[in-house]
Amino acid sequence: MRIGVPTEIKNHEYRVGLTPASVRELTHAGHAVAVQAGAGRGIGCSDADYLAAGAQVLADAPAVFEWAEMIVKVKEPQPQECRMLRAGQLLFTYLHLAPDPVQAEGLLASGCTAIAYETITDARGGLPLLAPMSEVAGRMAVQVGAVALQQANGGRGVLLGGVPGVAPGQVCVIGGGVVGTHAARMAMGLGAEVTVLDRSLPRLRQLDEVFGGRLRTVCATLDATEAAVLQADLVVGAVLVPGAAAPKLIRREQLSHMKPGAVIVDVAIDQGGCFETSRATTHAEPTYVVDGIVHYCVANMPGAVPRTSTFALNNATLPFVLALAGQGWREACRADAHLREGLTVHAGAIVHPVVAQGLGRPCTDVAGVLG
Template identity: 80%
Template sequence: MRIGVPTEIKNHEYRVGMTPASVREAVHHGHQVLVQAGAGAGIGCDDAAYQAAGAQILPDAAAVFAQADMIVKVKEPQAQECAMLRRGQLLFTYLHLAPDPEQAAGLMKSGCTAIAYETITDERGGLPLLAPMSEVAGRMAIQVGAVALQKANGGLGVLLGGVPGVAPAKVVVLGGGVVGTHAARMAMGLGADVTVLDKSLPRLRQLDEVFGGRLRTGYASLDATEEAVLGADLVVGAVLVPGAAAPKLVRRAHLARMKPGSVLVDVAIDQGGCFETSRATTHADPTYVVDGVVHYCVANMPGAVPRTSAFALNNATLPFTLALADRGWRAACQADRHLAAGLTVHEGQIAHAAVARDLGLPHVAAL
């Protein structure tokens, strides 16, 4: 199979769909890999490294899309990329379609088959291709939140860990999954007073066992969530409903009752965001203020640390990339129900039930 790897074009996105090590594996399996010139520059891998791994370097995205049977990316295709996709071509990348009807329309119009990283599952019910980026985003949420809390950046002017004689900042994490766990770990490492809210009692017990008395846990009822958010200096939105739009946990009415200069970091923004006032931002202009509360809603947070992120992502995606290339998407999905869970668009139809529901479109089974 001819596997195409274009340069990512989303604002400040420096990751790449395949590293040279992944290319070498694909070539070893008998496939041809077509890499756009400069695609790996953001992670410190030049064209020579890709050529040494067996890739063919093509001058631009148009050449990659035209010649490849399968496109492997990181972020969802932008409008000009959707226009280059075609019927019979396979797209393997993050999609996050539920809150993005324009992208969905573009993919459906192209006629391609699209498999989304974020809804592929594993034997434990986890999301193995989302997990590495969730780990990065969870840790980054505390870094960017700490910066946003600085007075010069519009924040309250609070140091997360405090100092002797001065209390640390109060950090509230909504959701105790992968993002929430890594955010809590980072915040506690900086000395903050951390509370994690979740609706899963087994998950709260696990967190209590791992972190003990250093971490406060709470059941995410409406009352508990409101009380925690109103008293927080930094709130991290870390909720996820696989494939579906994120629930709105903090409403506009809450903002006027929060501390002026407090910070909301919405890691769920890829799925529409879990704060009512969230709107996607970019690394070029990451924050905005509503009712005195600073919002950080960058939709590709791990793109700020592309080398770490790209290698971590490739560790997770490579087995699935090889399965799709070795067997073709249909046979690979029929053989692996976890891979099949990522099947989202096929020949103009939405093939994922949760995505179809949130988009208000019919769901058509593709297998």
Template identity: 75%
Template sequence: MRIGIPTEIKNHEYRVGMAPAGVSELVHHGHSVLVQRGAGAGIGASDADYTAAGATLADGAQAVFAGSDMIIKVKEPQPQECALLRKDQLLFTYLHLAPDPQQAQALMASGCTAIAYETITDDRGGLPLLAPMSEVAGRMAIQVGAVSLQKANGGLGVLLGGVPGVPPGHVVIVGGGVVGYQAALMATGLGARVTILDRSLPRLRWLDDQFKGRAQAIYATQQASMTAFADADLIVGAVLVPGAAAPKLIRRADLSRLKPGCVLVDVAIDQGGCFETSRATTHQDPTFVVDGILHYCVANMPGAVPRTSTHALNNATLPYALALADKGWQTACRDNAHLARGLNVHAGAITCPEVAQELGLPLTRVEAVLG
């Protein structure tokens, strides 16, 4: 199969769809890989590194898209990239279509087949291709939240870890999944007071056992949540409904109950955000203020640490990329029902139930596509 790796063009996105080590594996399996010149610059991978791995270099995205059967990316295709996609071409990347009807329509119009990292599942009910970036984003949420809390950046002026004689900052994490757990690890490591809100009793028990009193795991009733929010210095939104838009957990009317200068970090912004006042921002201009509350809503947080993120993501995506390339996407999806859950768009139709429901579009079932 001919596989294309274009340069990512989203604002301040430095990751790359496949590192040289992954390219080498694909070539070893007999596939040809076309890499856009400079695609790996953000992770310190030179064009020479890619040619040494067996790739062919291409000048510009148009050449990569035109010369490839499968495109492997990191972030959702931008409008100019959607225009380069074609019928019978496979796109393998993050899509996050539920809050993005324009992208959904563009992919449908292209006629391509699109498999989304974020809806592929595993035997344990997890999301194995979302997990590595959730780990990065969860840890980064505390890092960027701590910086945003600095007074010069618009925050409360609170040091999360405190100092002797002064209490630490209070971090409230909404959602105890992969993002929430990683955020809690970082926050407790800094010495902050940490509250995790979730509605899964098994997960709350697991979190309680993991942190052994260093963080409070609380059932997220409306009353308990608002009590925690009112006392928080930093709130991390980490709620995920696979494939669907994130629920709105803090409404605009609730902001008046928060401390002025409190920081909201919305890690769910890729899926529309879990705060009503959230809107996607970029690393170039990451924050904004609504009613005295500082919001951090960067839609590609892991892109700020591309070396760590690319290698972590490639470790997860490579086995699936190999299966798709070795078998073809239809056979690979027939052989692996979890991979088939990643199929979001095919031949002008939406094939992911959650996306179809959120966007109010007709659903073509994966079973019908795969025969």
């Protein structure tokens, strides 16, 4: 199969769909790979590295899209990329489609088949292609939140770890999944007092067993969530409903009761955000202030550490790329029920029920699509 890797064009996005090592695996398996010139610059990989791995290097995105049967990316296609997709072409990338009707229109109009990283599952019910970026985003959430708390950046002027004789900062993590666990780990590492809220008692028990008395776990009722948020210096929104828009957990009227200069980091912003006042920002202008509360809502947080993120992501995506290229998407999805969960768009129709519901569109039965 001909596999194309364009340069990512989202604001301050430096990751790339395939590393040279992944290209070598694919070419060794008999596939052809074309990489856009300069695509790997952000992760420290040159065109020469890709050539040595067996890829060809094409001058621009139109050349890559025209040549390829399958496009492998990282972030959702931007409008100009949607216009380059075509019927019969396979797109394999993050989509986060439910809160993004503009992207949905572009993908449907293209006639392509799109498989989303973020809804592929595993035998344990996890999301193996979302997990590595969730790990990065969870750890980054505390890192960027600590910086935003500095008074020069609009924050309360609180050092999360405190110092002897001065209490540490209070961190509230809403959601005890992959993002929340890694955010809690980082916050505790800095010496903060950490509370994690989740509706799953088994998950809270797991966190208590792992972290013991260093972490406070609370069942996420409305009252408990509000109380924890109002006491916090830093709030990390880490709630995920696979494929669907994130639920709004904190309303605007509650902001005025938070500590002035407190910071919100909304890691769920790719799925629309879990705070009413959240709106997507970029690494160029990552924060804004509403009612005295600093909001950090960058929709591609792992793009700030592209080398770590790209290699972590490729560890998870490469087996699926090999399967799709070797078997074709239909046969690969028939053979792997977990990969099939990622099938989202085909030939102008939505085929993922949760995404269709989020967009308010009809859903085509995936069984009919797979024949």
